[in-house]
Amino acid sequence: MPRDPHVHFPAFRHHEEARQEANNAMMALLVGAQVSAQFLELSRGSSKLLSEIFPGISHIKRLDLRPEAAQSILRGAEQHLGAMAVPQALAIHEGFILDCLDLLGVQAVKAFKMHAELATRASSAFDADLLSRFHVLREMRNAIIHRSGTADHRLIAAIGDLTPAGDSEWKKHAGRSPVGIRGGDRVTFMLGELVLTLATTKALAREANRMLIKAIPSASWAEVIVDDHLQQTTKKLDPRQRRRAILGLRRFSYAVTSVSDAELEVAAAARGVPMT
Numbered sequence: 001m002p003r004d005p006h007v008h009f010p011a012f013r014h015h016e017e018a019r020q021e022a023n024n025a026m027m028a029l030l031v032g033a034q035v036s037a038q039f040l041e042l043s044r045g046s047s048k049l050l051s052e053i054f055p056g057i058s059h060i061k062r063l064d065l066r067p068e069a070a071q072s073i074l075r076g077a078e079q080h081l082g083a084m085a086v087p088q089a090l091a092i093h094e095g096f097i098l099d100c101l102d103l104l105g106v107q108a109v110k111a112f113k114m115h116a117e118l119a120t121r122a123s124s125a126f127d128a129d130l131l132s133r134f135h136v137l138r139e140m141r142n143a144i145i146h147r148s149g150t151a152d153h154r155l156i157a158a159i160g161d162l163t164p165a166g167d168s169e170w171k172k173h174a175g176r177s178p179v180g181i182r183g184g185d186r187v188t189f190m191l192g193e194l195v196l197t198l199a200t201t202k203a204l205a206r207e208a209n210r211m212l213i214k215a216i217p218s219a220s221w222a223e224v225i226v227d228d229h230l231q232q233t234t235k236k237l238d239p240r241q242r243r244r245a246i247l248g249l250r251r252f253s254y255a256v257t258s259v260s261d262a263e264l265e266v267a268a269a270a271r272g273v274p275m276t
Contacts, residue, residue: 006209008253009224010231011099015205018092023198026085030078030191037074043067082189083149086197087141093134093201100208103216103224111138115204122211126204129166133200136162136170136178143187151185170196213256222263225250226271242268243275 006012043053046067051060053067063070097114101107104121112135119125139155159178162170171177174192181187216224229246237245246264250257268275 005256006206007213007221007256009103010228011096011103012205012209013253015092015096015099019089019198019202019205022085022088022092026081026088026194030081033074033077033081037071040067040071040074044071078190079188082191082194083144085194086137086189087145089194089197089201090138090141093205096205097208100212103212103220115208118208118211122215124211124215126207129163129169130200130204130207132158132162132166133170133196134204136166137193137197137200140178140187140189140193144189149187151181151183151187153183155181155187156183173199218257218259219263219266221254221257222259222267223270225254225257225259225264226267226273228253230271230273237273239274239276242273246275 044067046053049064049066050057050070051064054060063073065073094111094114097118098109101109101114101118101121104118106117106121109117115126115131115134135158136155139158143149143151143155159181162179167177167179173196174190176192226246229249232249233245246268247261250259250264265275
């Protein structure tokens, strides 16, 4: 068995890259806000506006405040960044699960049903603790986007389904728990919830990946491999070169599948790129 138990098909690679990019960007913004707030200590007490102190910074007039007022905003940026970052991380994950369902021939599934649908199609099950955390995060996201950050009965119901282990892991990452939120309460995302979201969606995505390995027939995986190869290799290759490239892709990205040489040859021939 290969060391990496996952199949690195295009949607999974994109998910991993997008998740890491979102993490890096949001952490950079958060750190940048705190660095900026600290730097403005040098201008504390100044009556000048930011545009006068830093005239070379693009769009500075959109935050044309005195240093102390700008500091206050920057130090409170975590909550606002969380409100943007957590929905982005959830959207990346939801897009990946829908891609997984598409590989199984399933389309147009609602976000709250997609994990259950995938598990059913794959004759498997997601970790209950992970899934309970995901649904609380999803309803918190919905509250922020659709209900002005106010908790409603959907969020309260999701919190009620949060497993004890799921709640314990939430506290570990976020330093607080959603248990105790009541209808009408204000919902916020801080750095801890972003870290929790990234950890939860990463684990769920990897579970989904492993489900697909057996759920998708090897002949269909062969088609995925050949299509993946064609997306990456646009230059003209002779059959011998094509064979070497496709077999190499199977070895490095699809080692956990049971795709045979013969199945790859059939898939390649069907797409007009013979391997022999």
